[in-house]
Amino acid sequence: MNDRPFSPNLFTGKNIVITGAGRGIGAEIAKQFLAHGASVFAHLGVREDANSAHVFGDSIDPENCKTAYADLSNESETTKLASKIAERFSNIDVLVNNAGTMFGRVLSDEMSGKHYDRVMNLNARSVVLLTTTLLPLLKGSAAASIINTTSISATTGGSPGSSIYSASKAFVSTYTRSLARELAPHKIRVNALSPGTIDTDFHKRYSSKEKLAATAASIPLQRLGTPQDCAPACLFLASDELSGYITGQVLEINGGQLMG
Numbered sequence: 001m002n003d004r005p006f007s008p009n010l011f012t013g014k015n016i017v018i019t020g021a022g023r024g025i026g027a028e029i030a031k032q033f034l035a036h037g038a039s040v041f042a043h044l045g046v047r048e049d050a051n052s053a054h055v056f057g058d059s060i061d062p063e064n065c066k067t068a069y070a071d072l073s074n075e076s077e078t079t080k081l082a083s084k085i086a087e088r089f090s091n092i093d094v095l096v097n098n099a100g101t102m103f104g105r106v107l108s109d110e111m112s113g114k115h116y117d118r119v120m121n122l123n124a125r126s127v128v129l130l131t132t133t134l135l136p137l138l139k140g141s142a143a144a145s146i147i148n149t150t151s152i153s154a155t156t157g158g159s160p161g162s163s164i165y166s167a168s169k170a171f172v173s174t175y176t177r178s179l180a181r182e183l184a185p186h187k188i189r190v191n192a193l194s195p196g197t198i199d200t201d202f203h204k205r206y207s208s209k210e211k212l213a214a215t216a217a218s219i220p221l222q223r224l225g226t227p228q229d230c231a232p233a234c235l236f237l238a239s240d241e242l243s244g245y246i247t248g249q250v251l252e253i254n255g256g257q258l259m260g
Helices: 024-035 075-088 113-138 163-186 202-208 209-218 227-238
Strands: 013-019 037-041 065-068 094-097 143-149 188-195 250-253
Touching: 013 024, 013 065, 024 037, 024 094, 037 075, 065 075, 075 113, 094 113, 094 227, 113 143, 113 163, 143 163, 143 227, 163 188, 163 250, 188 227, 227 250
Parallel strands: 013 037, 013 094, 037 065, 094 143, 143 188, 188 250
Antiparallel strands: none
16 A cells, blocks of 8 residues: 655656657647656657657756657667667656557558558557666666557557557557566556547548547547547556556546447
8 A cells, every 4th residue: 555645746856758759649748747847758759750849848948858859660769769768867767658650541452561560660669679678777766657558449440541550559558468467576567548539630640620520529528639638647657656556557548439
């Protein structure tokens, strides 16, 4: 039982690593960690693709927030990012593996090996590689937490053209549960966020306005989610004070779109 008093400044003195923090859910997670006193290393995406220079604006304190770019679908760039993180932090309290995307809707009979590799390398392989590489730093924390971002489509299978994306996210969900068992003796908790249809650039790129409107009407709460709906759940799972007895769980954030 956790008998420590609740602290409103949850993450003061904590070192947080977040991938895919250049926009959307990842950016909001980074902002909220910073607002709660954390030191953050924020991976902002691929330099030439990320529209992220404005994400934190003038609020960045270089002492509290370090940013970097890397193409995490590329193994060598992922390894280099891990090295930069190790230069910044001697230990890591929270790792948020949030980077991921669909790279376009591709039907199964049009699937190329290149598309398959690109999706799986970013959404699955990079999560494993970065986590494995940073484990020594996570073990250096008294109570570390890993939070992976999966998707509602890991359970539903997604809509046409998203089969490999959905499968990659199902991999992340299973990897989360397996890793939770393996790392529990090291006092490292592992959980996942599973967003439903969230109003971000991701869905604006890959879904029509009509499709998103129909989805919103079908959700019990009658709206799409927002990054602000997702970030507090990440902070909850990251905090040993709030969720110290929760591990191996996939937390659905979808307004009732999926109930199980």
